[in-house]
Amino acid sequence: MEEPSDNRQKKVVAVVGGGLVGALNACFFAKRGLDVEVFESREDIRQAKVVKGRSINLALSHRGRQALKHVGMEEKIVSQGIPMHARMIHSLNGKQSPIPYGKKSQVNRLPATYKLTNHSETYPNAKLNFDHKLQDWNGTKEHIQADLIVGCDGAFSAIRKQFLRRSRFNYSQTYIPHGYMELTMPPINGEFAMKPNYLHIWPRNTFMMIALPNLDKTFTCTLFMPFDEFEKITTGDQVIEFFQKCFPDSIPLIGADALREDYFRLPAQAMVSVKCSPYHIGDKCVLMGDAAHAVVPFYGQGMNAGFEDCIVFDEIMEQFNEDLAAVLAEYSRVRVPDDHAIADLAMYNYVEMRAHVNSKWFLFRKHVDNILHFVMPKTIIPLYTMVTFTRTRYHKAVERWQWQDKVNTPTFYFLKYKTKKNYHVDITSFSSYSFILHINNL
Ligand SMILES: Cc1cc2nc3c(=O)[nH]c(=O)nc-3n(C[C@H](O)[C@H](O)[C@H](O)COP(=O)(O)OP(=O)(O)OC[C@H]3O[C@@H](n4cnc5c(N)ncnc54)[C@H](O)[C@@H]3O)c2cc1C
Ligand SMILES: *[C@@H]1O[C@H](CO)[C@@H](O)[C@H](O)[C@H]1NC(C)=O
Ligand SMILES: *[C@@H]1O[C@H](CO)[C@@H](O)[C@H](O)[C@H]1NC(C)=O
Ligand SMILES: *[C@@H]1O[C@H](CO)[C@@H](O)[C@H](O)[C@H]1NC(C)=O
Numbered sequence: 001m002e003e004p005s006d007n008r009q010k011k012v013v014a015v016v017g018g019g020l021v022g023a024l025n026a027c028f029f030a031k032r033g034l035d036v037e038v039f040e041s042r043e044d045i046r047q048a049k050v051v052k053g054r055s056i057n058l059a060l061s062h063r064g065r066q067a068l069k070h071v072g073m074e075e076k077i078v079s080q081g082i083p084m085h086a087r088m089i090h091s092l093n094g095k096q097s098p099i100p101y102g103k104k105s106q107v108n109r110l111p112a113t114y115k116l117t118n119h120s121e122t123y124p125n126a127k128l129n130f131d132h133k134l135q136d137w138n139g140t141k142e143h144i145q146a147d148l149i150v151g152c153d154g155a156f157s158a159i160r161k162q163f164l165r166r167s168r169f170n171y172s173q174t175y176i177p178h179g180y181m182e183l184t185m186p187p188i189n190g191e192f193a194m195k196p197n198y199l200h201i202w203p204r205n206t207f208m209m210i211a212l213p214n215l216d217k218t219f220t221c222t223l224f225m226p227f228d229e230f231e232k233i234t235t236g237d238q239v240i241e242f243f244q245k246c247f248p249d250s251i252p253l254i255g256a257d258a259l260r261e262d263y264f265r266l267p268a269q270a271m272v273s274v275k276c277s278p279y280h281i282g283d284k285c286v287l288m289g290d291a292a293h294a295v296v297p298f299y300g301q302g303m304n305a306g307f308e309d310c311i312v313f314d315e316i317m318e319q320f321n322e323d324l325a326a327v328l329a330e331y332s333r334v335r336v337p338d339d340h341a342i343a344d345l346a347m348y349n350y351v352e353m354r355a356h357v358n359s360k361w362f363l364f365r366k367h368v369d370n371i372l373h374f375v376m377p378k379t380i381i382p383l384y385t386m387v388t389f390t391r392t393r394y395h396k397a398v399e400r401w402q403w404q405d406k407v408n409t410p411t412f413y414f415l416k417y418k419t420k421k422n423y424h425v426d427i428t429s430f431s432s433y434s435f436i437l438h439i440n441n442l
Helices: 020-031 062-070 074-078 112-121 158-164 227-232 236-246 248-254 256-262 302-319 324-355 360-375 383-389 394-418
Strands: 012-016 035-039 056-059 086-090 096-100 126-129 148-151 170-185 198-204 207-213 219-226 269-277 285-287 436-439
Touching: 012 020, 020 035, 020 062, 020 112, 020 126, 020 148, 020 302, 062 074, 062 302, 074 112, 112 126, 148 158, 158 285, 170 227, 170 248, 170 256, 170 324, 219 227, 236 248, 236 256, 248 256, 269 324, 285 324, 302 324, 324 383, 324 394, 383 394
Parallel strands: 012 035, 012 148, 035 126, 086 198, 148 285
Antiparallel strands: 056 436, 086 096, 170 219, 170 269, 198 207, 207 219
């Protein structure tokens, strides 16, 4: 008879960073029966005040939902959101055209970190520490002993800095020339200022504004624009002039006076893409979420990928009987190609948004992709369907997409010849939104 494996001895896991991925990960580890401690640098978000201009709405899609389901949080988070049935395109003349999602899907939003934090606290073997900032592995006043350190401390991860000091660690980071700014559209007579069950989009070539509804009947508008352009606007009058030119229908809804002020409340925020490999050090430390892979937000997958990290790690823990040396190595082996693929896809979408949005040929191909999927649902699956509505491994989805692209090309030429249809402007895979969460204090 074999002895029960040592690997099943109760281990102590330190999760650094109590954001979305850290909070969910705490639930996963606690559910496994491990002792978990979370160290979060900020105060308890459940007591924190909402910061104006700093509330991000997030799309939660299939991958994220599967991970939440595993810890019994899917319905709790999804059920309180706002369903979204379609995108609403705002053209320059103020005309609004709805574009339904390809699949039946709702979009909801919620203070998810809050809920996950609350949930992790229900496990007796989980402990949360707020106002605990990891300084350096050696420089901390308080020393923490753990069998496993899980770095969930976001795009500027302090844990990842330790990896950078080591040999054979690949690392790259890229800041895109665009920034983003959030503006609030208040309710009108206590009601939403626009139709709530839509993702509102104002596509304007290199600029774009989107608006997502909040539970308090406001909309959060996010303006994406090159930093150069943000910087050109220095006075309230210039803000109004710019909006008059690009988003005229939004001015009365946001309010001209509010717009003049809110534009200058916070500077535009940068967006960074980070790729690295491997994600682990020995049997001691592993990176997940944005700490491992910050992606630009043009596929609505950053948090979803981070949530999927948790479930993939959990699957590997099961497979390798919690033997951390084996688990961590396997996790890097399995997960790096997928997270790199979604980082690339998100960047591709960003480039696509800027370069191809006016190309009829490109829009046409997208349109045909959707038709082919309708005719041959098993064979031709649009990329965003694979990414958004399935758990097909990201890198497999990309491979399949490249294959389909080759296979489809003759069909495209044929249909191009045959059809004279006008295509919708399917600007970005903001079309891929299926669930919106609302998190404060990011
Ligand atoms: C404009 C925008 C729109 C987006 N839209 C979407 C979307 O629609 N769908 C989607 O899936 N994703 C989206 N994302 C991406 C998503 O926000 C991130 O992928 C997600 O927040 C990553 O979660 P995380 O827990 O890994 O990191 P974070 O949310 O950054 O959390 C990290 C946590 O670690 C803490 N921390 C940092 N340093 C330390 C330290 N030294 N010690 C202790 N704690 C520390 C921080 O306080 C924070 O709480 C968007 C991102 C942006 C910028
Ligand atoms: C979180 O838990 C606190 C008590 O611990 C409770 O008052 C609060 O309503 C909970 N919030 C949510 C969103 O579940
Ligand atoms: C960390 O601190 C210990 C004890 O103070 C010391 O022996 C060790 O060399 C330090 N390690 C690093 C990487 O600085
Ligand atoms: C680093 O990148 C190179 C080039 O892409 C690759 O061949 C190598 O395997 C990578 N190393 C690690 C540790 O991921």
